[in-house]
Amino acid sequence: MNEGSGVPRGDFIASVLLIVFSGWTIYMSFTMRRFGELGLAAAPGLSPLVFAILLLICGLILFRRSVVRRGYRLAMSREKAAVFLRSLETRHFAVVLASIIIYYVFLGVVHFVLISAVYVFFTIWYFKEVVWWKNLLISVLTVSIIWYAFDQIFLIPLP
Amino acid sequence: MGLVYLLQETAALITPMNLFYCFVAVQLGIIFGMLPGLTATVGIAILTALTFQWDPGNAILVLIGIYVGAIYGGSRSAILLNMPGTPASAATCLDGYPLARSGQAAQALGLATTASFLGSMAGLIALSFLTPLLGSVALQFQSYEVFWLAVFGVAICGNLTAAGDPVKGWVAGLLGILLSFVGMETIHGFRRFTFGVSELMPGFGIIPVLVGVYGIVEILTSLSDTSGERRMPQIGRTLPQVRDVLANWVNIVRSGVIGVFTGIIPGVGENIGSFVAYDFAKRASKHPEKFGKGSIEGLIASETGNNAVVGGALVPVLALAIPGSPPAAVLLAALFLHNIRPGPLLVIENPTYMYTFSAMFLLASFAMFILGILILKPLLKLLTIRKSIMMPVIMVLCMVGTYAIAGRLFDILVMITFGLLGYPMRKLGYPEAPFVLGIILGPMVDENLRRGMLLSHGNPAAFFVSPISIALVIMTFFTLFGRTQPVRAVFRFALSPVRGTMRSIGRTLGLVRRNGNSGSPSASGASEPFPGDRGEDEDLHK
Numbered sequence: 001m002n003e004g005s006g007v008p009r010g011d012f013i014a015s016v017l018l019i020v021f022s023g024w025t026i027y028m029s030f031t032m033r034r035f036g037e038l039g040l041a042a043a044p045g046l047s048p049l050v051f052a053i054l055l056l057i058c059g060l061i062l063f064r065r066s067v068v069r070r071g072y073r074l075a076m077s078r079e080k081a082a083v084f085l086r087s088l089e090t091r092h093f094a095v096v097l098a099s100i101i102i103y104y105v106f107l108g109v110v111h112f113v114l115i116s117a118v119y120v121f122f123t124i125w126y127f128k129e130v131v132w133w134k135n136l137l138i139s140v141l142t143v144s145i146i147w148y149a150f151d152q153i154f155l156i157p158l159p
Numbered sequence: 160m161g162l163v164y165l166l167q168e169t170a171a172l173i174t175p176m177n178l179f180y181c182f183v184a185v186q187l188g189i190i191f192g193m194l195p196g197l198t199a200t201v202g203i204a205i206l207t208a209l210t211f212q213w214d215p216g217n218a219i220l221v222l223i224g225i226y227v228g229a230i231y232g233g234s235r236s237a238i239l240l241n242m243p244g245t246p247a248s249a250a251t252c253l254d255g256y257p258l259a260r261s262g263q264a265a266q267a268l269g270l271a272t273t274a275s276f277l278g279s280m281a282g283l284i285a286l287s288f289l290t291p292l293l294g295s296v297a298l299q300f301q302s303y304e305v306f307w308l309a310v311f312g313v314a315i316c317g318n319l320t321a322a323g324d325p326v327k328g329w330v331a332g333l334l335g336i337l338l339s340f341v342g343m344e345t346i347h348g349f350r351r352f353t354f355g356v357s358e359l360m361p362g363f364g365i366i367p368v369l370v371g372v373y374g375i376v377e378i379l380t381s382l383s384d385t386s387g388e389r390r391m392p393q394i395g396r397t398l399p400q401v402r403d404v405l406a407n408w409v410n411i412v413r414s415g416v417i418g419v420f421t422g423i424i425p426g427v428g429e430n431i432g433s434f435v436a437y438d439f440a441k442r443a444s445k446h447p448e449k450f451g452k453g454s455i456e457g458l459i460a461s462e463t464g465n466n467a468v469v470g471g472a473l474v475p476v477l478a479l480a481i482p483g484s485p486p487a488a489v490l491l492a493a494l495f496l497h498n499i500r501p502g503p504l505l506v507i508e509n510p511t512y513m514y515t516f517s518a519m520f521l522l523a524s525f526a527m528f529i530l531g532i533l534i535l536k537p538l539l540k541l542l543t544i545r546k547s548i549m550m551p552v553i554m555v556l557c558m559v560g561t562y563a564i565a566g567r568l569f570d571i572l573v574m575i576t577f578g579l580l581g582y583p584m585r586k587l588g589y590p591e592a593p594f595v596l597g598i599i600l601g602p603m604v605d606e607n608l609r610r611g612m613l614l615s616h617g618n619p620a621a622f623f624v625s626p627i628s629i630a631l632v633i634m635t636f637f638t639l640f641g642r643t644q645p646v647r648a649v650f651r652f653a654l655s656p657v658r659g660t661m662r663s664i665g666r667t668l669g670l671v672r673r674n675g676n677s678g679s680p681s682a683s684g685a686s687e688p689f690p691g692d693r694g695e696d697e698d699l700h701k
Binding site: 007010011014018025028033035039041042043045046047051052054055058059061062065088089090092093096100101103104107108116119120123124126127129130138142143146150155156157158 | 209211212326327329330333334336337340344346347349351352375378379382383384385545547548550551552554555556558559562563566568571572575579586587588589604605608609612613617619
């Protein structure tokens with residue numbers, strides 16, 4: 001069988017998480033209520049049990065493979081963590097994710113057009129590729145078109 | 160008879176309104192396909208949510224149009240920017256971009272359009288005539304067979320979408336199946352893994368999961384990506400060269416057949432279909448050295464292959480309710496959302512629907528060809544839109560689409576959560592397709608496993624009795640363990656008498672070398688030893 005991709009550390013962490021998750025699912029499956037005389041054979045916990053066992057096997061295969069490839073050497077240090085946290089990709093990811101979460105939190109609280117336009121404006125502004133007035137125009141126009149098309153024409157309720 | 164039904168349904172479908180919807184949808188699909196980061200799957204997922212409240216006929220026509228258009232549209236950015244708009248067009252980059260760089264961008268675009276259309280026609284033939292055949296076989300399926308079919312679908316999908324590391328594909332599929340168990344189950348009405356959260360009782364909606372796993376992950380990936388954007392070359396007139404098309408008819412037929420059969424295999428998809436067709440074209444070509452440097456044969460093979468997969472992938476959707484590709488998985492979800500129940504019972508409940516569906520596909524294919532040839536230059540301006548502008552707008556559409564399904568903010572939370580789960584999965588090489596397939600097929604697996612156990616009074620042996628079950632178990636076994644050393648050794652051992660007999664026949668006919676003397680040049684192919692003749696026997700002895 002193939003020895004896998006070149007991320008042994010990632011595989012190691014993922015395999016540990018999979019083993020924990022599948023172990024927890026197996027426990028939960030056993031504790032689920034059983035109906036009728038067939039017991040576990042037709043209980044709601046049967047399918048989760050079967051597939052959690054299969055996931056556990058896959059997790060163990062991944063674990064063994066990552067250990068053989070020394071994936072357990074996580075080699076974490078302050079310097080590496082600082083480099084990772086300061087990298088442009090991490091920063092972009094954090095900002096984009098945070099803006100999505102804030103957008104979600106305010107959906108339904110603030111009017112859809114306003115919060116959506118603010119979200120679009122902020123994201124474009126963060127990447128600094130358009131002058132502010134063009135950004136404002138793009139944000140307000142696109143969100144208004146979306147709102148008009150779905151809320152007014154297709155009659156789809158918006159948050 | 161099938162042809163008559165197809166023509167009848169096509170004629171019934173040709174109304175001004177349907178044509179309008181179809182052309183708009185295909186054009187939208189082309190735009191989705193040509194914009195890097197927006198795949199056919201993302202397009203169908205978003206549009207499924209947005210067309211949820213439409214009449215089912217129009218909604219499905221729009222979604223098929225998006226699918227056909229997006230798979231074709233990916234070729235444009237592949238040829239002009241060396242950036243496949245969809246994964247399906249990755250093989251098109253290999254020869255399309257070198258052709259564009261050598262000043263033949265227009266010719267390459269014209270050929271890609273024609274090849275895509277011809278590939279779609281191959282897919283249409285499969286869709287119209289293989290679906291009823293497969294559907295009649297599917298009628299014999301009971302709980303045991305349906306259970307194994309779903310397991311086989313997830314297994315093969317995991318195997319093929321993570322070809323370099325199948326374990327990750329299976330992990331993704333199993334995770335999808337397990338997450339589909341959240342909520343109230345269908346047999347006893349028992350709440351599983353809900354932890355008292357009432358919103359989790361119906362389980363995770365397919366659309367929030369799909370939009371999260373594909374849409375949110377794509378937004379996060381595109382906006383985090385720090386690599387620069389590229390400039391587009393100038394192009395001239397795009398008319399297909401009839402001479403080039405005619406000179407490649409064998410290549411087109413071969414790639415179409417490969418595409419169709421790749422599509423029928425559950426969960427495989429257009430990207431694999433196009434590469435397989437490309438590989439076969441290269442092996443069969445008189446000029447394999449030109450492949451990767453601007454070969455017209457290569458371009459035609461990949462584009463015919465990926466569009467033929469579309470039709471092929473829809474065959475198991477209708478006949479078995481098992482998707483042949485990731486976009487087909489979303490389309491399957493859309494059919495269920497619109498109360499159309501594909502699968503074995505479709506032949507009984509709605510016998511002509513497969514022809515209606517094929518007619519929609521035919522209409523979309525023609526729309527793709529016409530739009531592909533006529534409207535090109537204005538659309539190419541869209542490729543210059545920066546992703547930092549496009550992605551936030553897509554995010555707003557994802558929010559709207561997900562919320563529109565049930566009017567619940569909780570679904571948006573599910574979408575974001577699955578996006579956060581999908582992001583590291585993609586980074587670590589876990590494919591999305593088996594995960595989504597697991598979510599879709601999970602309830603089917605659960606219901607049929609437990610119903611089968613109830614019917615057999617708790618005897619699991621009932622799952623291994625019928626010939627269809629046995630065939631599916633064997634296929635699943637070889638999908639999972641076929642590449643392991645012990646299974647290969649046993650397989651070789653079992654086949655050794657057959658190989659010996661074939662070798663004897665070959666020697667009798669003078670086709671195989673004896674004592675190291677080569678055969679005649681005319682029989683060069685046949686004069687090679689039979690596969691595994693020597694090396695494999697040596698392995699066995701070891």
